[in-house]
Amino acid sequence: MATEDSLSSKSIGFDTPPAARAASRAHTRDRTAPVAYAGARASPQAVKHAHTPRQPHSNSRSPRRWRAAGLLMPFALLALIELLVRAGTLPDHLVPAPSTIAAALLQLGAGSLLRHICASTLRVFAGFGIGAALALLVGAAMGLSRRLDALLDPSFQALRAIPSLAWVPILLLWMGIDEAPKIALVAIGAFFPVHLAVVAGIRDVDRKLIELGDVHRLSRAASFQRILLPASLPQIFTGLRTGLSLAWMFMVAAELIAATRGLGYLLSDGRETGRPDIVFGAILLLALLGKLSDGSMKYVEARVLAWRDTVDMEAAR
Numbered sequence: 029m030a031t032e033d034s035l036s037s038k039s040i041g042f043d044t045p046p047a048a049r050a051a052s053r054a055h056t057r058d059r060t061a062p063v064a065y066a067g068a069r070a071s072p073q074a075v076k077h078a079h080t081p082r083q084p085h086s087n088s089r090s091p092r093r094w095r096a097a098g099l100l101m102p103f104a105l106l107a108l109i110e111l112l113v114r115a116g117t118l119p120d121h122l123v124p125a126p127s128t129i130a131a132a133l134l135q136l137g138a139g140s141l142l143r144h145i146c147a148s149t150l151r152v153f154a155g156f157g158i159g160a161a162l163a164l165l166v167g168a169a170m171g172l173s174r175r176l177d178a179l180l181d182p183s184f185q186a187l188r189a190i191p192s193l194a195w196v197p198i199l200l201l202w203m204g205i206d207e208a209p210k211i212a213l214v215a216i217g218a219f220f221p222v223h224l225a226v227v228a229g230i231r232d233v234d235r236k237l238i239e240l241g242d243v244h245r246l247s248r249a250a251s252f253q254r255i256l257l258p259a260s261l262p263q264i265f266t267g268l269r270t271g272l273s274l275a276w277m278f279m280v281a282a283e284l285i286a287a288t289r290g291l292g293y294l295l296s297d298g299r300e301t302g303r304p305d306i307v308f309g310a311i312l313l314l315a316l317l318g319k320l321s322d323g324s325m326k327y328v329e330a331r332v333l334a335w336r337d338t339v340d341m342e343a344a345r
Contacts, residue, residue, distance in 0.1 A: 167224075
């Protein structure tokens with residue numbers, strides 16, 4: 029049996045007698061017959077099912093329904109507050125009805141309300157643009173240089189811990205009461221989250237990608253453009269969205285102190301005149317503007333990072 033299983037090329041070559049070659053072929057057929065028979069018994073449907081990968085079950089309608097429900101939920105909450113105020117469950121001098129808030133905003137006039145909205149929006153966009161641009165430059169430099177990061181990081185962490193209202197008197201002393209201190213305060217609020225995101229995004233890039241660039245002999249600039257920047261963009265966009273939301277918060281802090289126009293000024297004026305409808309109206313407008321700006325940033329992120337193959341991006345499609 030061992031001799032039969034260990035046949036060499038010489039024993040089955042051209043010098044092998046015909047009887048021996050016939051016996052070898054019969055032995056080969058006997059050994060492969062079960063495999064052929066098993067394949068013959070398999071139906072075409074079974075073979076196709078065996079070689080077809082199982083597709084994950086996905087319901088494209090479910091995310092859309094949840095998104096629609098998420099958009100309707102604030103309106104449902106406002107309707108519930110309206111009912112509770114009308115029923116006397118909630119005191120209207122503390123929580124005014126949404127209809128009362130809408131009537132108060134209409135009494136201000138479309139022109140006056142538009143001026144307040146434009147003033148706050150321009151301050152946010154100007155301050156966010158300055159703060160985010162500086163954060164991108166400084167964060168990239170600190171992410172690429174360990175020495176620069178060790179030199180500047182302690183000071184930045186200490187400055188980041190200063191509350192927003194603590195900057196107001198300093199900026200007023202340095203810049204007066206014009207638009208400059210308001211924009212500077214918004215820029216300070218937007219700087220730190222974007223800066224942290226840029227540094228963390230560059231530092232968290234997989235080392236294997238850097239080594240791959242070294243293998244292809246990429247220069248330092250090419251390595252940053254083709255490897256570091258694309259790999260860190262998701263975290264950078266997260267920092268940009270966080271910085272934009274903080275820009276709105278710092279804008280309100282700036283307008284509460286020294287302003288004659290803006291939604292923060294409306295908040296302060298409603299508090300001083302005992303008008304909770306004006307206060308809640310300004311809060312609702314801030315929420316709406318914040319949502320619109322964040323949605324715009326999220327749209328840009330989805331377009332710029334369309335190359336990502338992630339679960340979230342697949343669901344967004």
